[in-house]
Amino acid sequence: MKNRSLVSINDFTKEEILQIVDRAAMFEAKPNQDLLKDKVIASLFFEPSTRTRLSFETAIRRLGGRIIGFSDASSSSTTKGETLKDTIKMVSNYADMIVMRHPLEGSARYASEQSSVPIINAGDGANQHPTQTLLDLYSIKKTQGTLENLNVFMVGDLKYGRTVHSLLQAMSHFNPVFNFISPDELKMPDEYKLWLDSKGIPFYEHSEFTDIISRADILYMTRVQQERFADPLEYEKVKNVYVLRNSMLKNTKDNLRILHPLPRVNEISTDVDENPKAYYFQQAENGVYARMAIIASILGLA
Amino acid sequence: MGKKKELRVSAIQNGTVIDHIPAERLFKVISILNLDKCENLITFGTNLGSNRFGKKAIVKVADKFFEEKDLDKIALVAPEARFNIIRDYDVVEKREVSIPEEIVGIAKCFNPKCITNNEHITTRFSLLVSGDIALKCHYCEKITTKDHLEIL
Numbered sequence: 143m144k145n146r147s148l149v150s151i152n153d154f155t156k157e158e159i160l161q162i163v164d165r166a167a168m169f170e171a172k173p174n175q176d177l178l179k180d181k182v183i184a185s186l187f188f189e190p191s192t193r194t195r196l197s198f199e200t201a202i203r204r205l206g207g208r209i210i211g212f213s214d215a216s217s218s219s220t221t222k223g224e225t226l227k228d229t230i231k232m233v234s235n236y237a238d239m240i241v242m243r244h245p246l247e248g249s250a251r252y253a254s255e256q257s258s259v260p261i262i263n264a265g266d267g268a269n270q271h272p273t274q275t276l277l278d279l280y281s282i283k284k285t286q287g288t289l290e291n292l293n294v295f296m297v298g299d300l301k302y303g304r305t306v307h308s309l310l311q312a313m314s315h316f317n318p319v320f321n322f323i324s325p326d327e328l329k330m331p332d333e334y335k336l337w338l339d340s341k342g343i344p345f346y347e348h349s350e351f352t353d354i355i356s357r358a359d360i361l362y363m364t365r366v367q368q369e370r371f372a373d374p375l376e377y378e379k380v381k382n383v384y385v386l387r388n389s390m391l392k393n394t395k396d397n398l399r400i401l402h403p404l405p406r407v408n409e410i411s412t413d414v415d416e417n418p419k420a421y422y423f424q425q426a427e428n429g430v431y432a433r434m435a436i437i438a439s440i441l442g443l444a
Numbered sequence: 445m446g447k448k449k450e451l452r453v454s455a456i457q458n459g460t461v462i463d464h465i466p467a468e469r470l471f472k473v474i475s476i477l478n479l480d481k482c483e484n485l486i487t488f489g490t491n492l493g494s495n496r497f498g499k500k501a502i503v504k505v506a507d508k509f510f511e512e513k514d515l516d517k518i519a520l521v522a523p524e525a526r527f528n529i530i531r532d533y534d535v536v537e538k539r540e541v542s543i544p545e546e547i548v549g550i551a552k553c554f555n556p557k558c559i560t561n562n563e564h565i566t567t568r569f570s571l572l573v574s575g576d577i578a579l580k581c582h583y584c585e586k587i588t589t590k591d592h593l594e595i596l
């Protein structure tokens with residue numbers, strides 16, 4: 143993967159995914175290394191995302207690298223009408239690698255074609271966010287000891303949630319069983335279900351969030367956002383149905399861990415936070431190690 | 445090759461006869477090939493009987509021969525169309541159209557949030573192998589189906 147951009151989770155093979163996950167564990171054991179001592183990394187956030195940006199910048203600084211860039215488009219030349227192409231052409235002359243977040247879908251793929259240095263996609267609109275997927279995989283591996291043969295429950299907005307789509311695709315390398323729990327309006331799109339069928343991966347759909355989660359190894363929660371509903375009444379009907387409460391975890395497996403890409407609104411009740419099965423805060427921390435592993439691998443340094 | 449009966453009606457000496465266009469796609473074909481701006485002699489007929497695809501249309505353009513790229517575009521809206529090359533009143537070549545696996549620069553992505561609809565970028569799609577025409581955008585990864593298909 144040296145010198146290759148990371149635009150979509152599908153750009154990495156199973157072996158490459160496992161390599162990143164293993165390296166993330168090595169960085170977690172020894173987080174401060176000087177691998178990026180002579181490197182300049184550009185961090186271009188055409189839309190603000192403090193959480194993702196801080197995670198990347200922490201990863202870069204822990205590796206000893208220096209950062210140039212901007213944290214939202216208003217402080218960049220795009221407000222003066224500069225095209226993405228021109229910005230990328232310029233910055234790729236300055237930096238050894240570009241981390242990029244952009245509101246338009248496909249922008250990261252396009253940037254990777256214009257850039258002379260590798261691009262890491264830190265989110266392109268509703269399309270891809272592969273470093274989130276890799277940190278999810280690292281979290282799963284860390285808590286389950288394996289990525290193989292797991293029963294993964296995904297809950298909430300399965301229609302628009304890019305994190306669940308990417309995670310579904312990445313987990314499909316590892317012989318999973320999927321259970322999808324969502325309101326009718328936000329069901330997993332057909333294209334993903336057909337794709338799972340073509341791979342012979344079993345999945346089950348539910349509209350009720352009940353004790354079926356007793357079989358889960360991973361419970362991946364997402365936000366159900368009001369703006370996804372054409373009818374506000376429909377949102378009012380479902381908004382409190384897909385909420386995880388501590389009492390619901392009583393009969394779940396010991397190895398169950400609850401993941402969430404954060405930020406949450408009300409879909410995980412705060413009484414879950416103290417439960418040892420809650421893992422979303424550690425999951426966020428794992429993002430730094432996963433991103434260190436990704437950066438080092440792409441620069442051929444680890 | 446012998447002349448076809450239908451070609452004898454207002455036959456052209458040299459040029460192209462585009463046959464087997466579904467009647468409802470005729471005006472789309474005309475606009476994709478920019479025939480509305482073409483100065484050559486053009487005749488067309490529509491709502492002609494056809495046993496295979498319902499009613500069909502036919503376009504004859506004198507002294508014009510189309511490029512591969514034009515055929516690729518037509519394949520997206522009229523996959524059964526056939527381009528008959530006419531020289532000296534004879535059909536010298538029949539070219540069927542086929543959708544290329546990589547569709548470059550001829551279709552528009554239906555996704556308004558796609559980068560290709562916001563900067564000057566040549567669109568690229570891969571053809572999905574399923575019943576109806578469906579194109580997967582190389583950039584935003586969204587799928588443009590037949591109903592949303594717009595030819596550039």
Ligand SMILES: [Zn+2]
Pocket residue numbers: 248553554555558559560581582583584585586
């Ligand atoms: Zn697109």
